[in-house]
Amino acid sequence: MRTLSYIFLFLLCTSTVKAQDSLFRLRKTLKITGAQLAVDNLDNLYVLSNNEQLKKYSPNGDSIAVYNEVKRFGKLHTLDATNPLKLLLYYKDFATVVILDRVLGLRASLDLRRHNIQQASAIGLSYDNNIWVFDALNYKLKKVDEQGNQLMETEDFRALFNTSFQPTTIIDQNNSLYLYDPAIGVYQFDHFGTFQKKYPITKWQNIAVVGKHIVGITGSALHAFNTSTLLQQQYQFPSSFGSFSQYIIGNTALFGLGKESVQVYSFQF
Structure with missing residues (x-):
């Protein structure tokens, strides 16, 4: 019986669903550049610049503070x-x-x-x-x-x-x-x-916990594991996402760090 339970758990955990590009809707583009990105639970952005400064921005992209x-x-x-x-x-x-x-x-x-x-x-x-x-x-x-x-x-x-x-x-x-x-x-x-x-x-990167989901990135896809149902879903990124050097998952948004801007996409499972 225990073996059957493990097999059932494995099948649940490995099921995947590919979503269409419409899952990710561009919310805004912020003229912010840097080498590394982080986001807090209020959607304030923290950007490590190329010259090793840490800068804080509001959700609208307004500069708030700098740590040198x-x-x-x-x-x-x-x-x-x-x-x-x-x-x-x-x-x-x-x-x-x-x-x-x-x-x-x-x-x-x-x-x-x-x-x-x-x-x-x-x-x-x-x-x-x-x-x-x-x-x-x-x-x-x-x-x-x-x-x-x-x-x-x-x-x-x-x-x-x-x-x-x-x-x-x-x-x-x-x-x-x-x-x-x-x-x-x-x-x-x-x-x-x-x-x-x-x-x-x-092998996931930039994992986060969003509601009942553990979420992470691999390659060109976002993965979501539901801790209640044990179902795992995969959402393929649109081809337009190819220029991002880093992705950060917030509570209600996906942040993509590009060469000239940060793009903010809404998503919902």
């Missing part, structure tokens, strides 16, 4: 814009998290190594405005505050899952915590670090 010290700790690894009031910049090579306020003013700088976290494979903002960190040396998920004080930690993931699961992305959304390892899948936890489910999602 992006290169202070080397190469920026992760930009978490979950909360527009608290931006996280993670520098993996130096295990350092820089915390900015809503106008990109420096709020705090946290050296994780000083708090016995030598290698963090991923960080993310928690629902209570603390910081989730996955410690890649001891395979534990930890929560720390801005001062680096440890608030909680999980068991060793190697004992919990019997695998070398190391997430590269942490998303705290919809009263759940999602950890993504592109080689293994998405693991869902509650806010106490208790494991709930595993989803067979691999």
Whole structure:
């Protein structure tokens, strides 16, 4: 019976549907350029420029603020814009998290190594405005505050899952915590670090959680995995999308970063 259940789950998870180009409707074009893009839950845009400045724009493309010290700790690894009031910049090579306020003013700088976290494979903002960190040396998920004080930690993931699961992305959304390892899948936890489910999602880029869907990009398509029905759908991008260097998935929009602009497309599953 268990084998039949696994087969049924596999069939559900691997079903795909290709949608027509009409799914993506151009909402607006913003004259914004840069090398990397992030979006918060209010559709404010954060753009890392080619000269290593971090710029914040309103949903209409109006300039709001600039942060000029992006290169202070080397190469920026992760930009978490979950909360527009608290931006996280993670520098993996130096295990350092820089915390900015809503106008990109420096709020705090946290050296994780000083708090016995030598290698963090991923960080993310928690629902209570603390910081989730996955410690890649001891395979534990930890929560720390801005001062680096440890608030909680999980068991060793190697004992919990019997695998070398190391997430590269942490998303705290919809009263759940999602950890993504592109080689293994998405693991869902509650806010106490208790494991709930595993989803067979691999090799996706720029994943996000939108309602009941885990969404991501592969090549020229958007994928959506419904966590309630376990159905996966694939939506092929129109040929006009070919010039974008990066895609970001927001709550109600898809953002494409081009050479001369950011194009915003509405979509609905």
